[in-house]
Amino acid sequence: MSLSLDATTDGRAEKALPFFSKLAHAGVGDWLFRKLTAFFAFLILFLACLTAFTLWKASVPSIHKMGWSFLTSSDWDPVQEIFGSVPFVYGTLVSSFLALLIATPFGLGISLFLTELAPMKMREPVAFMVETLAAIPSVVYGLWGIFLLAPFMRVHVDPILIKTGLPIFKGPSTGLSLFTAGVILSIMILPTITAISREVFEAVPNAYRESAKALGATNWETIQLAVMKPSKVGILGAVMLALGRALGETMTVTMVIGNTPQVTTNLLAAGHSMASVIANEFSEAVGDIHVAALAEIGLLLMVITLILNVAAHLLVWLTTSKFQR
Amino acid sequence: MVNYQTYRRWTDRTMVFLCGTAAFLAGIPLVSLLLYVLVQGFRRLDWTFLTSLPTPVGVSGGGMANAILGTITLVLIASCVGLPIGIFAGIYLSEYGKKNRFAWMVRFTADVLSGVPSIVTGIVAYTLIVKPMHNFSALAGGVALGFMMIPITTRTTEELVKMVPHSIREASWALGISQWRTILSIVVRTAKNGILTGVLLSIARIAGETAPLLFTAFNNQFWPKGINEPTASLTVQVFTYAISPFKDWQDQAWTGALVLLLLVLSINLSAKFFFKNSRSLLR
Numbered sequence: 318m319s320l321s322l323d324a325t326t327d328g329r330a331e332k333a334l335p336f337f338s339k340l341a342h343a344g345v346g347d348w349l350f351r352k353l354t355a356f357f358a359f360l361i362l363f364l365a366c367l368t369a370f371t372l373w374k375a376s377v378p379s380i381h382k383m384g385w386s387f388l389t390s391s392d393w394d395p396v397q398e399i400f401g402s403v404p405f406v407y408g409t410l411v412s413s414f415l416a417l418l419i420a421t422p423f424g425l426g427i428s429l430f431l432t433e434l435a436p437m438k439m440r441e442p443v444a445f446m447v448e449t450l451a452a453i454p455s456v457v458y459g460l461w462g463i464f465l466l467a468p469f470m471r472v473h474v475d476p477i478l479i480k481t482g483l484p485i486f487k488g489p490s491t492g493l494s495l496f497t498a499g500v501i502l503s504i505m506i507l508p509t510i511t512a513i514s515r516e517v518f519e520a521v522p523n524a525y526r527e528s529a530k531a532l533g534a535t536n537w538e539t540i541q542l543a544v545m546k547p548s549k550v551g552i553l554g555a556v557m558l559a560l561g562r563a564l565g566e567t568m569t570v571t572m573v574i575g576n577t578p579q580v581t582t583n584l585l586a587a588g589h590s591m592a593s594v595i596a597n598e599f600s601e602a603v604g605d606i607h608v609a610a611l612a613e614i615g616l617l618l619m620v621i622t623l624i625l626n627v628a629a630h631l632l633v634w635l636t637t638s639k640f641q642r
Numbered sequence: 643m644v645n646y647q648t649y650r651r652w653t654d655r656t657m658v659f660l661c662g663t664a665a666f667l668a669g670i671p672l673v674s675l676l677l678y679v680l681v682q683g684f685r686r687l688d689w690t691f692l693t694s695l696p697t698p699v700g701v702s703g704g705g706m707a708n709a710i711l712g713t714i715t716l717v718l719i720a721s722c723v724g725l726p727i728g729i730f731a732g733i734y735l736s737e738y739g740k741k742n743r744f745a746w747m748v749r750f751t752a753d754v755l756s757g758v759p760s761i762v763t764g765i766v767a768y769t770l771i772v773k774p775m776h777n778f779s780a781l782a783g784g785v786a787l788g789f790m791m792i793p794i795t796t797r798t799t800e801e802l803v804k805m806v807p808h809s810i811r812e813a814s815w816a817l818g819i820s821q822w823r824t825i826l827s828i829v830v831r832t833a834k835n836g837i838l839t840g841v842l843l844s845i846a847r848i849a850g851e852t853a854p855l856l857f858t859a860f861n862n863q864f865w866p867k868g869i870n871e872p873t874a875s876l877t878v879q880v881f882t883y884a885i886s887p888f889k890d891w892q893d894q895a896w897t898g899a900l901v902l903l904l905l906v907l908s909i910n911l912s913a914k915f916f917f918k919n920s921r922s923l924l925r
Contacts, residue, residue, distance in 0.1 A: 344820045344821070344822075346820055346822045346823070347820055347821045347822050349822070350821075350822030350825070350826075351734075351738055351821075351822070353730065354730045354731070354733050354734035354737070354738065355734055355738070355744070357726070357727050357730035357731045357734065358730075358731040358734040358735060358739075358744070358745070358748045358796075359748070360727050360731065360792075361727070361731055361748050361751055361752050361755065361792060361793065361796060362747065362748060362751055364755065364789060364792060365751045365754070365755055367766070367770075368755075368758065368762070368763070368766050368789075371765075371766045371769050371770060372762065372765060372766060372769075374769070375765065375769045422664070423664045423667065423668060426660060426661040426663075426664030426665070427661070427664050427665045427668055429661050430661040430662055430664065430665045431665075434658055434661055434662070435662070435665070443665050446668065446669055446672060447668065448910075449672060449907070449910075450668070450671075450672050452846060452850075452906060452907060452910045453675065453850075453903065453906070454849075454850025454851070454852070454877060454902055454903070454906055455850070455851075455852065455853075456850070456852045456877045456880050456881050456884070456899070456902075457675070457679065457850075457880070457899045457902060457903055458675070459881070459884065460679075460880065460884045460895055460896065460899050461674075461675045461678060461679070463884060463885075464678075464682075464892075465674065465675075465678055504671045507668060535650055535651065535653075535654035536654055536657075536658055537653055537654040537657040537658060538650070538654070540657075558757070561757045562757075564759070565757075565758070565759025565760065565761070565762070566759075567759065567760065567761045567852070567853035568852045568853055568877075568881060572881075572884065572885065592759060592761045592853065595761050595764075595765065596761060596853055596856055599764075599765070599768070599856065599857045600778075600856055600857040600860065611765075612765050612769070615759075615761065615762045615765045618759055618761075618762060619758055619759070619762045622757055622758060622759055623754060623757075623758070625757075626753070626754045626757035627750075627754055630750065630753050630754065
């Protein structure tokens with residue numbers, strides 16, 4: 318049995334005592350320290366409310382002026398003060414989903430390799446490599462994207478894609494495109510998918526794997542039946558968290574997406590994203606409405622990532638705590 | 643039947659091979675990026691670059707000394723804002739927040755806050771500080787970065803303080819030491835290296851941030867006169883030079899990226915070192 322002081326300070330009998338003798342009993346220091354740390358914890362809740370409220374307040378002029386057409390219009394004209402968010406939302410969604418499409422199989426493959434397959438000696442270096450990918454600042458990715466990845470895509474990858482004749486790949490390409498943005502984002506969210514799905518896979522009890530092996534399953538069948546199947550929900554959570562990362566990524570996308578507000582099904586054309594339009598225009602916005610419209614895009618971005626994050630964290634918690642019981 | 647067995651064996655081999663290949667392929671962009679930054683950045687890396695101010699286009703020489711100083715200033719301001727809140731909230735969650743609804747809410751909010759895009763934090767800092775004060779400032783940039791630090795530090799501190807075995811607390815209580823003294827002088831002391839790991843990781847994370855600084859700290863070609871002035875930072879300077887059409891500036895962007903990368907990776911590595919130390923202490 319563990320001795321817990323909480324039992325004496327929170328006990329029911331204590332509530333009957335008057336305030337000051339309660340203090341004397343529990344010790345003023347204990348009471349103060351607990352309240353002090355609780356206050357700092359409360360500040361986190363306050364910060365969340367402050368963020369939401371400030372954004373909303375900053376975007377009020379635009380909400381009043383544009384109303385719902387902000388969400389449905391694809392005109393963005395700061396001079397005429399007409400603002401519609403469609404091209405930016407479109408660019409953000411397309412580049413992020415493209416990134417997910419590429420990064421999910423790779424991320425799951427790597428985390429399966431790390432938790433199930435790799436020899437012990439290889440696990441640490443591979444994990445270190447993925448962590449290093451996560452540590453590189455986004456502006457450095459952007460620099461690499463402009464001068465290395467974009468020319469590489471233009472010369473080597475895009476011509477092959479154009480040759481396939483698919484309507485989503487139409488030339489000529491400049492290298493600065495939705496597609497390049499998706500590729501570079503996939504590299505950046507790879508560590509997120511890998512780290513979280515690894516956490517989920519590691520939470521699967523070994524008894525599951527042993528049972529599958531005992532029935533004669535091969536390595537891959539064990540992974541399918543005993544590892545992937547029970548952690549389905551957690552994998553979904555990992556993918557959603559990575560999507561949240563991709564949606565909010567600013568600098569890298571700004572540097573390779575081409576910054577042209579248009580809605581096109583051609584992935585090799587330039588696009589724009591919610592975060593990049595804020596980065597490009599906020600500091601030199603021409604009027605109050607322009608600033609408010611950019612803030613409203615920020616608000617929209619926050620609402621989307623908020624919903625994603627809440628759902629994703631719940632899913633990851635559900636899976637990992639299921640195994641712990 | 644035999645066919646099915648071969649099918650199973652070959653599926654197994656192919657999938658295992660593909661998982662390994664995925665790990666190998668992920669190394670390619672990493673190696674390419676690190677090598678390219680190293681090679682391109684090294685050409686301009688010298689004493690002048692680290693100690694002189696930026697020069698106008700066409701004037702040779704010039705460096706990023708003010709940007710390096712600016713990044714350090716911003717990190718310091720951010721630490722003043724973010725660390726006390728993060729560390730104390732982390733201690734609360736670990737020591738008092740086992741089964742309590744308030745702590746659950748705080749934990750969840752911290753997780754969700756760490757997913758808020760950094761550019762959004764920038765807008766918040768702009769509205770709260772830049773707008774009322776009518777100018778861009780290091781203070782606003784530092785506060786934006788500080789906001790980002792809070793959730794990261796909170797969660798890592800919580801995790802690492804939790805790793806201190808319960809028996810150590812019990813031993814301290816048995817000696818008649820009050821709970822708060824136990825937490826501060828025994829538990830936190832034991833977890834010291836762990837907390838330092840969390841602090842270093844969050845510093846490494848914010849030192850590489852660009853987006854929230856674009857319209858809070860802005861940029862400056864000269865030495866800053868105080869924290870109420872617009873301030874250059876390595877990240878914003880690299881961005882500005884990277885998208886400029888001038889060859890000389892682009893070269894400097896690479897060197898700036900190299901300095902930034904060395905800074906961030908070395909902070910990360912030292913965090914790892916402290917973490918290893920902290921684990922051996924706890925065992």
